[in-house]
Every structure is written in structure tokens, then in C-alpha cells.
Amino acid sequence: xxxxxxxxPRRTALHPLHVEYGAKLVPFAGxxxxxxxxxxxxxxxxxxRAEAGLFDVSHMGPSFLTLASGMRRDAAAHEEIAALVxxxxxxxxxxxxxxxxxxxxxxxxxxxxxxxxxxxxxxxEDRQGELYIVVNGAMKDQDWGIFxxxxxxxxxxxxxxxxxxxxxxxxMAEKVLSAYFPECAALKFMECRRxxxxxxxxxxxxxxxxxxxxxxxxxxxxxxxxxxGLLLDDPCVRPIGLGAxxxxxxxxxxxxxxxxxxxxxxxxxxxxxxxxQKRRREAGDFPGAARILRELKDGPAxxxxxxxxLERAPAREGTEIFIGGEAVGVVTSGGFxxxxxxxxxxxxxxxxxxxxxxxxxxxxRGKARPAEIASLPFVPARxxx
Amino acid sequence: MTTYYTKDHEWIRVDGDTGxxxxxxxxxxxxxxxxxxxxxxxxxxxxxGDDFAVVESVKAASDVYAxxxxxxxxVNSALSDAPEKVNDAAQGDAWFVRVKLxxxxxxxxxxxxxxxxxxxxxx
Numbered sequence: 001x002x003x004x005x006x007x008x009p010r011r012t013a014l015h016p017l018h019v020e021y022g023a024k025l026v027p028f029a030g031x032x033x034x035x036x037x038x039x040x041x042x043x044x045x046x047x048x049r050a051e052a053g054l055f056d057v058s059h060m061g062p063s064f065l066t067l068a069s070g071m072r073r074d075a076a077a078h079e080e081i082a083a084l085v086x087x088x089x090x091x092x093x094x095x096x097x098x099x100x101x102x103x104x105x106x107x108x109x110x111x112x113x114x115x116x117x118x119x120x121x122x123x124x125e126d127r128q129g130e131l132y133i134v135v136n137g138a139m140k141d142q143d144w145g146i147f148x149x150x151x152x153x154x155x156x157x158x159x160x161x162x163x164x165x166x167x168x169x170x171x172m173a174e175k176v177l178s179a180y181f182p183e184c185a186a187l188k189f190m191e192c193r194r195x196x197x198x199x200x201x202x203x204x205x206x207x208x209x210x211x212x213x214x215x216x217x218x219x220x221x222x223x224x225x226x227x228x229g230l231l232l233d234d235p236c237v238r239p240i241g242l243g244a245x246x247x248x249x250x251x252x253x254x255x256x257x258x259x260x261x262x263x264x265x266x267x268x269x270x271x272x273x274x275x276x277q278k279r280r281r282e283a284g285d286f287p288g289a290a291r292i293l294r295e296l297k298d299g300p301a302x303x304x305x306x307x308x309x310l311e312r313a314p315a316r317e318g319t320e321i322f323i324g325g326e327a328v329g330v331v332t333s334g335g336f337x338x339x340x341x342x343x344x345x346x347x348x349x350x351x352x353x354x355x356x357x358x359x360x361x362x363x364x365r366g367k368a369r370p371a372e373i374a375s376l377p378f379v380p381a382r383x384x385x
Numbered sequence: 386m387t388t389y390y391t392k393d394h395e396w397i398r399v400d401g402d403t404g405x406x407x408x409x410x411x412x413x414x415x416x417x418x419x420x421x422x423x424x425x426x427x428x429x430x431x432x433x434g435d436d437f438a439v440v441e442s443v444k445a446a447s448d449v450y451a452x453x454x455x456x457x458x459x460v461n462s463a464l465s466d467a468p469e470k471v472n473d474a475a476q477g478d479a480w481f482v483r484v485k486l487x488x489x490x491x492x493x494x495x496x497x498x499x500x501x502x503x504x505x506x507x508x
Contacts (some may be wrong), residue, residue: 035444036417040417040418041417041418041442041443042417042418042420042443043418045443243417243443243444244443246444247443312421312468313421313423314441314446316446335443335444336420336441338418343420343421365423365439
């Protein structure tokens with residue numbers, strides 16, 4: 001997980017909290033981030049599924065994209081900003097309802113995925129013509145550069161990664177957070193509001209990266225740090241590091257950019273065709289549409305699948321997949337799932353072998369280990385729909 | 386019986402020309418929750434410094450290196466069903482293999498407990 005960037009890592013505003021809670025810090029996406037706390041990865045993982053975990057994701061790329069002419073109160077302003085962004089992504093951004101968030105992908109001209117990101121239309125009437133866009137930490141410079149150069153003079157991108165972005169995930173998240181934001185309890189999965197606390201504005205979205213119910217909260221550095229500290233005082237809440245973040249998202253069948261998603265992989269291959277809504281498929285007006293529409297019609301050559309090793313040995317990223325001695329794919333994420341107490345894996349296989357239940361061999365350290373294609377997710381999602 | 390340690394955080398407890406090998410409590414603590422241990426076959430031969438076992442935590446797989454040259458007399462098969470023992474008793478019940486030493490002279494290149502403790506404190 002650690003990256004190889006040797007520059008001095010940046011610290012998030014929550015760094016003092018990481019230290020206070022005894023984090024083991026590692027370089028990640030250009031930041032010094034907690035990989036685990038004294039509880040350890042397994043305990044942090046299980047705690048998040050049972051109670052609530054607080055994840056510092058301030059290293060990610062929260063940003064606001066606004067019409068160069070400014071925000072307005074009319075729906076046409078949303079149409080305008082959405083039309084600009086739709087030149088870069090295949091999702092229906094125009095069709096977002098006020099306060100609705102949507103997962104999408106930035107595409108290159110060949111229909112490959114440059115990043116996955118969440119785009120939200122503001123709920124507030126006076127903020128139409130703005131989009132709240134959160135991209136991956138390791139990709140934010142690339143992504144923001146793409147937005148800025150493609151939309152120059154038409155839209156203004158404001159980077160908001162000098163603030164605090166944290167996720168509160170788990171069955172107790174709503175109870176804990178609603179002590180500060182009573183309105184958050186009424187939000188459904190992938191809904192977002194600007195909420196006030198002691199005169200400070202926070203952007204609160206009901207989403208996450210664990211498969212659990214929960215929220216992601218953006219605020220200014222001082223206010224966000226204070227709120228994170230208060231949440232951690234709740235006995236239901238523990239700080240969670242990158243290690244458990246990875247095992248939680250893998251059990252939930254969620255992709256990690258740079259591993260399960262890459263510039264040569266299309267959203268159809270990634271089993272993310274659902275991010276391309278009907279209107280966009282019919283119009284075919286997004287980068288790489290020729291390849292993507294062809295794959296939607298004829299099926300992709302390879303497909304992202306879940307894989308359950310039938311023995312205890314985890315299969316890590318890069319492990320080759322065989323059927324009867326023939327190479328049919330590769331593992332892109334692999335580890336151990338504490339909630340199912342078994343190894344969990346994702347990878348790409350030739351579409352002919354992608355059906356759940358298909359027996360495969362994983363070549364782990366030169367030995368063929370039996371495994372099975374499995375439906376994703378490995379643990380049922382508990383989103384509040 | 387004397388216990389020796391390596392800079393890669395393996396230990397070997399020597400009794401005559403046989404030794405019991407495992408990873409140190411310090412290593413287990415650094416790895417975090419151990420979820421899988423892959424051990425060699427009985428009879429396998431290895432040279433000092435060869436990777437002879439793999440220990441996997443939730444996060445990552447790590448090689449375990451042979452502190453001395455030798456051949457495997459016995460493996461701790463209890464670890465296949467209960468790899469978490471490595472976190473509870475790395476320097477006791479959770480030994481990895483018993484080996485027959487090929488060259489007892491190699492032990493002089495290892496650290497004793499005091500030296501290893503000082504080595505870990507410097508990390």
C-alpha cells in the first residue's frame with residue numbers, strides 16, 4: 001500500500017489526533033497516514049462493522065467545480081455545469097437531483113478509467129451551478145488538471161484538500177453523528193447536505209467505502225479537526241487506519257484505483273457499467289464511447305470478479321489465475337477478510353470464466369491453490385436506501 | 386539450551402545439533418494479526434538466509450529466513466489451523482520448524498538475547 005514517493009510526506013489536519021491515538025504512520029499518496037492503531041487491523045475492521053469507525057480521508061481530493069459565471073438559483077445553472085462535466089465522464093450528471101451524489105469514472109479517449117470519483121449536486125437552491133467532486137488522493141493532481149484544462153474559462157475548480165475530510169462508518173454512525181447534525185438521520189445513501197455546526201459549514205454525505213452505512217464529512221481544517229476529536233470521544237467510535245480500510249472495502253467488493261481500476265480497463269470490464277445511465281448510453285457522447293458501447297453490446301473480453309480461495313492462503317495482487325494450466329487472468333486485490341474469516345480476492349478473468357462458482361487455480365508462490373469465482377460483495381452492503 | 390536471534394527477527398533455540406525456529410514477538414507485533422503461515426515440508430533443506438516460510442497478516446505477506454543452514458525435522462502443523470497463535474506466543478507455542486543444524490559454527494554469527502533486545506530498541 002505504501003507508495004514509493006520519497007518527497008517529504010504531507011500531513012493532514014488530523015495528524016495530531018493520529019499521534020494522540022497511537023497510530024502507526026506510513027507514507028501513502030504523498031501523505032503520512034495511519035496504517036493502523038494499537039487495536040490492529042483485524043480488530044479495527046470488526047469494530048467498524050459492529051460499532052463505528054472514524055477514517056481520516058483528508059488526503060483525498062475534495063473539490064468544488066463552479067460555473068465561471070457563478071452559482072445561481074435556477075435549475076439551468078445545474079444543467080450548464082453538468083454539461084461541462086459530462087464531456088469527461090459517462091454518467092448522467094444532468095439528471096442528478098438536488099443533494100444527490102453519484103459514483104462515476106474519468107475516462108481517457110480509449111474508454112479506460114483514469115480515476116473513480118463521486119460527483120454531488122448541491123441540495124441548496126442558491127448553490128446551483130456548483131458540483132462537489134471528490135477524487136482519489138493519489139490521482140488528485142491528474143484529475144484536477146484534467147478538469148482545469150478541459151473546462152478552462154467555463155468553470156472554476158476550487159481544491160478543498162486543505163480542509164478535513166473524514167468518514168464515519170458502521171451501524172452506530174447515524175446515532176453518533178446525529179448528536180451534532182440531527183438532519184443527517186434523514187439522509188439516504190448517496191444524499192448530501194450542507195449542515196451548520198456552531199457557525200461552521202460542513203458538507204455531509206451519506207456514503208463510504210466499507211459497505212456499511214455511514215457518512216463522509218468535509219469541513220474546514222480547524223472545525224473539522226475539532227469535530228473529529230469530539231466524535232472520537234464517543235465510546236462507540238474508534239479511529240481506523242488504512243489497513244482496515246482496505247480489508248473493509250475488499251469485503252464490500254469496492255474497487256481501489258491503481259489496483260482494480262487502471263487506464264487500460266474500461267468501466268464495462270470493471271463491472272461498473274451501472275455508472276453509465278441510459279441517457280448517456282443512447283447518446284454515446286463520452287470519451288471512448290466506441291469501445292464502451294461495443295463492450296456493452298457484445299460483452300467485454302475480461303471482467304472483474306470476486307474470488308474465494310478455498311484454502312486459507314491469501315492470494316495477493318499480481319497472483320496469476322489458471323484453469324487447467326491455461327492462464328485466464330490475474331488478481332488485482334487480495335488479502336484477508338476478518339468478517340468472513342477467510343481470504344478475499346478480486347481480479348480480472350476472461351469473460352468465459354467469470355461465472356460465480358467457476359473453479360480456478362491461483363498460483364501462490366509457485367503452487368496452484370484452488371479457488372472459486374464468487375459473487376461480490378463478500379459481505380452484504382448495509383447502505384440506508 | 387541457548388536462544389539466538391537474527392536481524393530479520395527470527396529466533397532459534399538450540400539443543401545439541403537441533404534447533405527450534407520461529408519469529409520474534411517483536412516481528413509478530415510489527416506484522417499485526419497473522420492470518421496464515423506457510424511452512425516447508427519435513428525433510429526440506431535450506432541454507433542460512435534462505436526464505437523457508439511465509440507469514441501473512443491481513444495486510445501483507447512476509448518471508449521468514451533461515452537463521453542457519455539445516456534440514457527440517459518437524460513443522461508446527463498447529464499453525465495451519467490457528468495462525469493467530471503467532472501473535473499470542475511467537476517465542477513459545479508458535480514455533481515454526483525444528484531443524485537439524487548443518488553447521489553449528491553459523492550460530493556465532495547470530496545475536497544473543499541481550500544483543501537482540503538492544504538491536505530492537507535501536508529500530
